Amino acid sequence: MKLPRVKIYNTLSGSKEALQPLNGKKINLFVCGPTVYDFLHIGNARISVIFDCFVKYLKQVGFEVFYLQNITDIDDKIIVRAKEKGVSPQDLATVFSDEYFKEMASLGVTAVNKYAKATDYIKEIISQVQRLSDTGYAYQLLDGIYFDISKFRGYGKLSGRTALQAEDSVSRIDYAKDKRNRGDFCLWKFETPSEPSWDSPFGKGRPGWHIEDTAITEHFFGPQYDIHGGGIDLIFPHHEAEITQMESVSGKSPLVKYWMHVGFLTMNGQKMSKSAGGMITINDFLKRYSPQQLRFLLAKSLWHSPLDYSESTMIEVTATLERFSESLRKIKTGKKPGRSAGKLKPLFKKAGEDFYTTLADDFNTPKAFAVLFEFITQINTMLEENAVSKTDAGKIYQFFVQINRIFNIIDFKKLGKTTIPNEVKGLVKVREQHRKLKEWVKSDEVREEIEKYGYTVQDTRDGQVLKKI
Ligand code: AMP
Numbered sequence: 001m002k003l004p005r006v007k008i009y010n011t012l013s014g015s016k017e018a019l020q021p022l023n024g025k026k027i028n029l030f031v032c033g034p035t036v037y038d039f040l041h042i043g044n045a046r047i048s049v050i051f052d053c054f055v056k057y058l059k060q061v062g063f064e065v066f067y068l069q070n071i072t073d074i075d076d077k078i079i080v081r082a083k084e085k086g087v088s089p090q091d092l093a094t095v096f097s098d099e100y101f102k103e104m105a106s107l108g109v110t111a112v113n114k115y116a117k118a119t120d121y122i123k124e125i126i127s128q129v130q131r132l133s134d135t136g137y138a139y140q141l142l143d144g145i146y147f148d149i150s151k152f153r154g155y156g157k158l159s160g161r162t163a164l165q166a167e168d169s170v171s172r173i174d175y176a177k178d179k180r181n182r183g184d185f186c187l188w189k190f191e192t193p194s195e196p197s198w199d200s201p202f203g204k205g206r207p208g209w210h211i212e213d214t215a216i217t218e219h220f221f222g223p224q225y226d227i228h229g230g231g232i233d234l235i236f237p238h239h240e241a242e243i244t245q246m247e248s249v250s251g252k253s254p255l256v257k258y259w260m261h262v263g264f265l266t267m268n269g270q271k272m273s274k275s276a277g278g279m280i281t282i283n284d285f286l287k288r289y290s291p292q293q294l295r296f297l298l299a300k301s302l303w304h305s306p307l308d309y310s311e312s313t314m315i316e317v318t319a320t321l322e323r324f325s326e327s328l329r330k331i332k333t334g335k336k337p338g339r340s341a342g343k344l345k346p347l348f349k350k351a352g353e354d355f356y357t358t359l360a361d362d363f364n365t366p367k368a369f370a371v372l373f374e375f376i377t378q379i380n381t382m383l384e385e386n387a388v389s390k391t392d393a394g395k396i397y398q399f400f401v402q403i404n405r406i407f408n409i410i411d412f413k414k415l416g417k418t419t420i421p422n423e424v425k426g427l428v429k430v431r432e433q434h435r436k437l438k439e440w441v442k443s444d445e446v447r448e449e450i451e452k453y454g455y456t457v458q459d460t461r462d463g464q465v466l467k468k469i
Pocket of ligand 1: 032033034035043044046047230231232233234262263264265266271272273274
């Protein structure tokens with residue numbers, strides 16, 4: 001298979017670049033995974049879903065991808081939370097890493113080849129700290145071993161800065177007062193009684209946050225690899241520190257060819273976060289919506305732009321997916337043989353080409369989905385005119401099956417059945433109450449709400465009758 005010319009936005013250069021792996025069509029990809037001390041919210045899920053879709057896309061167009069993700073199962077956040085809960089940090093981390101695997105399974109995130117827990121790579125971490133100490137990049141203080149950023153000339157080359165800003169993931173800056181430079185970060189923290197620790201040549205202790213990732217990637221990929229992903233809040237200091245450590249250890253540059261940073265999921269313009277309140281866990285979200293609805297919500301915007309979540313966004317998501325499903329249902333169950341007019345063939349060809357071309361250009365999902373909407377609108381008209389043959393209907397259906405292998409936004413198993421969204425069912429019940437109480441204005445308002453989902457209600461002597469618009 002000839003590889004398409006794929007471009008992606010690279011934080012390192014600040015521009016879109018042609019994706020040319022270091023080794024033919026093989027791509028080594030590493031994405032920062034969670035610190036396992038709590039349930040994940042739907043903002044965290046954005047990264048998981050984006051990279052799940054991106055990897056499935058790359059594979060579908062001919063790349064071979066090895067997708068590695070770390071799990072931070074030893075960290076200050078885990079230790080603090082474990083103390084609050086009166087359990088050991090190890091037990092807390094096990095509970096929430098198991099929970100994470102369940103969350104990913106419920107979301108259909110299946111592209112990751114290997115989840116690597118930090119505590120399984122202590123030997124590799126110690127080896128890196130040792131090499132950095134031996135070569136003079138690291139120095140020792142009372143509470144741990146630190147990296148001296150003044151020794152690495154490229155410090156700041158990813159983020160374009162060397163100091164913190166408001167939105168950085170700051171919770172893990174190391175504040176020892178005797179540090180040589182303000183930005184020096186801890187590689188190995190010396191033992192504190194009652195906290196987990198491991199033996200090392202420099203003394204008992206535990207790893208700093210940044211060194212986990214480079215130890216794991218060096219183990220699997222060596223000193224250089226193709227793509228590193230994560231949230232934009234990780235650019236500084238976390239990813240900057242990864243470059244600094246690993247390029248110092250290996251003497252090879254760049255550590256990573258393409259850096260992909262996913263934008264925040266916001267709510268009322270604010271980053272969704274555990275600390276800011278107002279977050280929605282994946283588990284809670286999936287009580288109201290399907291995994292397909294969540295995946296479509298997270299995948300429909302450009303991956304490095306912010307995505308604002310609101311109830312009205314979900315109305316749009318629900319209505320759009322329902323429109324897709326309705327058309328596919330018609331395509332699948334249409335009984336009449338029909339005869340395809342000559343115009344279908346070029347339309348179909350163009351839709352397929354445009355869809356994959358837009359994805360090749362910086363994985364532009366909003367444009368790619370727009371291509372599909374346009375196509376489905378044209379197909380709907382042709383279906384009404386009975387101008388789609390059974391053979392062509394089968395081909396169109398297969399096209400959507402193929403696309404769904406990337407995005408998993410349509411539940412094909414449920415297509416045969418007419419599925420009225422739960423929200424609509426709930427609104428019909430609410431309207432029934434208003435009708436009983438003769439609250440006609442409120443009843444009309446609820447009807448308008450229902451119409452936003454693409455349904456309408458008619459009042460008959462036997463009660464409300466729900467219809468698709
Ligand atoms: P945290 O648990 O806050 O350390 O976040 C874990 C991962 O999720 C990091 O890679 C963050 O960049 C990412 N993340 C956290 N909050 C959001 C959000 N609101 N939108 C997108 N990504 C997020």
